Amino acid sequence: QKEVEQNSGPLSVPEGAIASLNCTYSDRVSQSFFWYRQYSGKSPELIMSIYSNGDKEDGRFTAQLNKASQYVSLLIRDSQPSDSATYLCAVGGAGNMLTFGGGTRLMVKP
Amino acid sequence: DGGITQSPKYLFRKEGQNVTLSCEQNLNHDAMYWYRQDPGQGLRLIYYSQIVNDFQKGDIAEGYSVSREKKESFPLTVTSAQKNPTAFYLCASSSLAGHRDTQYFGPGTRLTVL
Numbered sequence: 001q002k003e004v005e006q007n008s009g010p011l012s013v014p015e016g017a018i019a020s021l022n023c024t025y026s027d028r029v030s031q032s033f034f035w036y037r038q039y040s041g042k043s044p045e046l047i048m049s050i051y052s053n054g055d056k057e058d059g060r061f062t063a064q065l066n067k068a069s070q071y072v073s074l075l076i077r078d079s080q081p082s083d084s085a086t087y088l089c090a091v092g093g094a095g096n097m098l099t100f101g102g103g104t105r106l107m108v109k110p
Numbered sequence: 111d112g113g114i115t116q117s118p119k120y121l122f123r124k125e126g127q128n129v130t131l132s133c134e135q136n137l138n139h140d141a142m143y144w145y146r147q148d149p150g151q152g153l154r155l156i157y158y159s160q161i162v163n164d165f166q167k168g169d170i171a172e173g174y175s176v177s178r179e180k181k182e183s184f185p186l187t188v189t190s191a192q193k194n195p196t197a198f199y200l201c202a203s204s205s206l207a208g209h210r211d212t213q214y215f216g217p218g219t220r221l222t223v224l
Contacts, residue, residue: 008150032211043200043215044153088152092211096141096160096204100152 002027004091006101014109019076021104023089026070032092033065033072038103039085048074079108113137114216116201121221123188123195131186131219133201140206142184143213146170147198156199159184160206188221196223 003026013019021035032051036044050056050063050072062075072091076083089101114135123129133142141160145153155168159178173192178184184203188195198220202213 004152034212036215043218046212046214049212090213096206096211097155097158098211098213100145100154102150102152 002030002091002093002099004089004099004101006087006089006104008102009105010107011104012107012109013079015079015081017079017108019079019083019106019108021074021076021087021089021106023072023074023091023101024070025072025089025091025099027091027093027099028067028070030067030070030091030093033063034090034092034098035061035063035074036088036090037083037085038088044088076106079106081108081110084108114201114203114214116199116216116219118219119217121219123221123223125223126190128187128189129221131188131199131201131221133184133186133216134182135184135201135203135216136182137203137205137214138181139203139214140181141204142178143202143204144168144174144176144184144186145200145202147200153200156186194223195221197221 035048038044048063056063060077064073086103088103090098117132143158144156157176159165175187201216204213
């Protein structure tokens, strides 16, 4: 059974700080990794994808991947109250399937 | 505008009823998926389809059925055999070209059993 683990939170950070969200996965052959943001009562929205070891930056967001440690993270710089949401980590496997973690709830306090 | 639409937004089901949730996409995506999300939980795969007239069971297919008669449409029926159907249902789609597993989601249908 493929597993994707996230701390459920809530993770509370002050406005302007860096929020760090972490995800570990069990399937060593996974090749694709995604972060989705989900506001309360809404559907998930793709914010980052990463396929290679290292960092990938997009605006205030940086995804970090370490396949040897089976670990993927998302950093949000200059956190804003509008970033308050649940962040879902998803890992791609065989047959274009994604396995989702349970999500981490982020709260950014003004 | 390209995107994925789901209807209805809210749906109420009485005990013993079958209900059908609609999912339509105009992204020309080959693959479509149905997920269920329970409060405070991640997404669990119900069914998926990568080609018209073919679909596969996901992790929690019992009590659900689907069809894929058109590339654009992938309706989900929640049957009376599904004993605990109250949940948020999400439809997604992906292209099978390029980054094949990048999935995009519709707005969801919230189903409540009365």
